[in-house]
Amino acid sequence: HAGLIHFWISLITSCKTFYIQSHLPEMESKVSEGGLNVTLTIRLLMHGKKGETVKKMREESGARINISEGNCPERIVTITGPTDAIFKAFAMIAYKFEEDITNSMSNSTATSKPPVTLRLVVPASQCGSLIGKGGSKIKEIRESTGAQVQVAGDMLPNSTERAVTISGTPDAIIQCVKQICVVMLESPPKGATIPYRPKPASTPVIFAGGQVRADPLQLTKLHQLAMQQTPFTPLGQTTPAFPGLDASPPASTHELTIPNDLIGCIIGRQGTKINEIRQMSGAQIKIANATEGSSERQITITGTPANISLAQYLINAR
Incomplete structure (x- = not known):
């Protein structure tokens, strides 16, 4: 009986996978009709801005398409709507990119046509589901669509999103x-997401030891965004964190304790997660060694009030 049950489970799983791959548009409409998918928002990175093209895409796809403002070489394009409208918008974008590539090749000596490339911006908490166990899901997407898909290993600067x-x-x-x-x-984002915001072309970025750090004003804005998303007050602080935007506030130190059974998810494999928190917050973070008989570990955070508050928020989020 056990063998027969295993056979039916395998058969049902295979049929389900085949149905999803073969009838994806029908499945999408059923999801929409069932009220599970009122709207979906997809974000992607693009260069430049073409007002007339975007206006045409809005009208023909039925999706809401917004482009971030500011003096940035990169723009965030946000596409919101029912899935069928999103697919129409993406089809128009992909074919427009191919048209641009074809036009550029007419003035070039290149013989091989480069592929169309898009960069989506996805919350890091959803990337695990996109990759799948042992890379199984991303491999399935590559093989069934013929597209190349790569998920960035690191989060985009000052955000919890990946390209x-x-x-x-x-x-x-x-x-x-x-x-x-x-x-x-199927896998909504877990916890608060700090969205990626492209840097203005004029903003200096300091590269030191492979780390990217924003200036204090950028960190302040990021802190304020984080505070809006989670009702969290820094330890011992009752007044607003930033009565004024001092470009170089004095450094201070805060300590907090974390239960031993949670410290692993904050440190991450080979320290990857704690290093991300250090990089994003700009704070120095030291984790004390485990003390015999204690169920907690002490964490010491040093930096400006903005650095400390952001580091505490990110540790809480983990």
Whole structure:
């Protein structure tokens, strides 16, 4: 009986996978009709801004398409709407990119046509589902769509989002986006997301030892965003953190204790997570060694009030 049950489970799983891959548009409409997918928002990174093109895409796709403002070489394009409207918008973007590539090749000596490439911006908490256990999900998406998909190992600066790069023919990209939408619907983001905001071209970025740090004003803005998303007050602090924007506030130190059974998820494998928190907050963070008989570990955070508050928020989020 056990063998027979295993056989039926395998058969049902195979049929389910085949159905998702073969009938994705129908599945999407059923998700929408069931009220599970009122709207979906997809973010991607682009260069430049073409007002007339975007206006046409809005009208023909039915999706809401917004482009971030500011003096930035990169722009965040936000596409919101029912899944069918999002797919139409992505189809128009992919074919427009291919048209641009074709036009640029007419003045070039290159013989091989480069693929269309899009960069999605996805909350880091959803990237695990997109990759799948042992890379199984991302491999399945690559093989079934013919598109190349890469999930960045590091989060985008001053955010909790990662870049997901998709390359291929327009048709492959459309199918790939459909499958990514299904994953995002099935696995909503966990906790608060700090969205990636491209830096203005004029903002200096300091590269030191492989780390990228924003200036104090950028950290202040990021802190304020973090505070808006989670009702969290820094330890011992009852007044607003930033009565004025002092470019170089004095450094101070805060200590907090974390239960031993939670310290692993804050440190991460080989220290990856605590290093991300150090990089994003700009604070120095030291974790004391385990003390015999104690169920807690002490964490010491040193930096400006903005650094400390952001580090505490990120530790809480972990």
